[in-house]
Amino acid sequence: MKSTKIYEGSHQWIMFGRDENKPNYIVDSNQYIVRTQKRCLLLDPGGFELFAPMMAAVLHHAPVEQITDLFASHQDPDVISSLSLWDQALTNAKLHAPEIWEGFLRHYGCESIEYVPIPDNGGTIKLDSLELQIIPAHYLHSSGNFHIYDPQAKILMSGDVGAALEAPGAPMFVDKFDAHTEKMRYFHQRWMPSNQAKRAWIERVRNLDIDILAPQHGRIFKGDDVKRFLDWFDALQVGIAV
Amino acid sequence: MNNQTKAQFIAVASITSELSAVMVIAKEISLAAANAKAIAFRAGDKAKGFQPITDFINELAKETIERVDTINKLAILLYQVTVTEFRKTLSFHRFELVVKMSGSAVYADSMLGPLEEAKNEMMDCRRQFKRDVALLLAQLEAVMHHARAARVIAANSRIEASQAGEYLQSLQTVAESVDNAAHTIHDNVQRCRMALSLFRNS
Numbered sequence: 001m002k003s004t005k006i007y008e009g010s011h012q013w014i015m016f017g018r019d020e021n022k023p024n025y026i027v028d029s030n031q032y033i034v035r036t037q038k039r040c041l042l043l044d045p046g047g048f049e050l051f052a053p054m055m056a057a058v059l060h061h062a063p064v065e066q067i068t069d070l071f072a073s074h075q076d077p078d079v080i081s082s083l084s085l086w087d088q089a090l091t092n093a094k095l096h097a098p099e100i101w102e103g104f105l106r107h108y109g110c111e112s113i114e115y116v117p118i119p120d121n122g123g124t125i126k127l128d129s130l131e132l133q134i135i136p137a138h139y140l141h142s143s144g145n146f147h148i149y150d151p152q153a154k155i156l157m158s159g160d161v162g163a164a165l166e167a168p169g170a171p172m173f174v175d176k177f178d179a180h181t182e183k184m185r186y187f188h189q190r191w192m193p194s195n196q197a198k199r200a201w202i203e204r205v206r207n208l209d210i211d212i213l214a215p216q217h218g219r220i221f222k223g224d225d226v227k228r229f230l231d232w233f234d235a236l237q238v239g240i241a242v
Numbered sequence: 243m244n245n246q247t248k249a250q251f252i253a254v255a256s257i258t259s260e261l262s263a264v265m266v267i268a269k270e271i272s273l274a275a276a277n278a279k280a281i282a283f284r285a286g287d288k289a290k291g292f293q294p295i296t297d298f299i300n301e302l303a304k305e306t307i308e309r310v311d312t313i314n315k316l317a318i319l320l321y322q323v324t325v326t327e328f329r330k331t332l333s334f335h336r337f338e339l340v341v342k343m344s345g346s347a348v349y350a351d352s353m354l355g356p357l358e359e360a361k362n363e364m365m366d367c368r369r370q371f372k373r374d375v376a377l378l379l380a381q382l383e384a385v386m387h388h389a390r391a392a393r394v395i396a397a398n399s400r401i402e403a404s405q406a407g408e409y410l411q412s413l414q415t416v417a418e419s420v421d422n423a424a425h426t427i428h429d430n431v432q433r434c435r436m437a438l439s440l441f442r443n444s
């Protein structure tokens with residue numbers, strides 16, 4: 001599992017992904033942690049197969065007992081099917097996840113972790129003195145879906161929005177935006193169901209000051225590429241399977 | 243899933259199916275007993291020795307049904323323990339993998355606590371499984387005992403039936419069906435015990 005520090009200030013953002021030992025039949029995903037002084041938040045901690053490499057990678061940054069929070073942007077298996085393992089490993093943790101998915105996500109096994117249901121209009125996650133915003137992103141692509149915005153680091157963790165399914169070993173950051181759109185187009189057109197939801201999200205996100213847009217698959221957008229992505233997504237017709 | 247776990251799942255599933263067959267047969271016996279009672283009543287003095295036997299058969303069938311009910315509940319518990327053990331074992335192995343993969347990590351040692359905990363929970367489940375298996379085996383032993391008793395009674399019934407004149411045929415049929423049913427129950431329960439005895443000392 002490769003790790004890349006994407007923000008370093010009074011707290012840190014670290015991205016994990018491009019796991020060389022990942023079986024080929026599962027889709028590659030990016031996991032993120034936000035590390036404050038005494039706490040550690042895992043964003044979209046990943047699938048069951050990813051638990052061991054992910055936990056081993058996190059142990060370079062935080063001890064198990066300081067992993068206090070998990071966030072699941074939505075209910076997909078690549079996002080959170082590792083839940084039962086985290087549930088047994090962590091002694092004192094909360095899972096922040098969409099309210100409407102609680103009864104469903106509990107099928108993975110969630111006994112010792114406290115499920116903190118996120119209402120439809122979002123909310124916040126507090127980590128030591130840091131406050132992260134939970135941004136609604138419903139129907140992008142899941143009907144109960146959220147992103148995490150860090151106003152201090154100016155990072156938006158955008159779940160499956162901005163995702164690209166790429167060949168193994170792809171770089172961590174987008175370098176040539178136009179070429180990259182080819183890797184995103186079908187994914188967004190097919191997985192994102194609603195043009196209306198897309199417009200509402202773009203409007204909301206344009207009001208945020210974003211340096212880094214960090215999706216759950218593929219490469220990260222930095223600087224001007226963030227705006228380029230929003231413009232590209234704005235113009236894209238989605239929900240093409242009907 | 244390792245072979246031991248697989249075998250546990252199969253054993254629990256197979257006893258559940260054997261037991262549902264035992265239940266059907268025990269109900270048949272109780273029906274046969276009611277039938278025999280009616281015939282013996284009509285036969286009057288000719289089947290005098292047969293009447294207490296029918297009561298006894300009925301009693302035996304009832305006890306078997308109750309016991310199989312208890313065993314079924316135990317089997318459900320055993321299934322739940324098997325599922326939990328499977329999950330705990332899976333976690334334990336994943337945690338071992340974490341420890342192996344996190345070799346040089348600053349906080350690698352912090353995983354040792356959860357690893358130990360997972361191991362203890364897995365071992366607890368194994369012990370629980372063995373305890374439940376022992377309980378179940380004892381209950382199955384009791385059902386087999388009943389089945390053996392039923393066969394002895396069936397043999398006696400045949401002798402009594404031979405003195406029942408024109409009712410001989412129908413009473414003998416009753417005795418035979420009790421004997422067959424008891425035989426089948428005995429075999430089914432024996433299979434359950436064999437499936438489980440693998441785990442008594444494993």
Ligand SMILES: [Fe+2]
Nearest residue numbers: 074076141160
């Ligand atoms: Fe998804």
Ligand SMILES: [Fe+2]
Nearest residue numbers: 076078160216
């Ligand atoms: Fe995804």
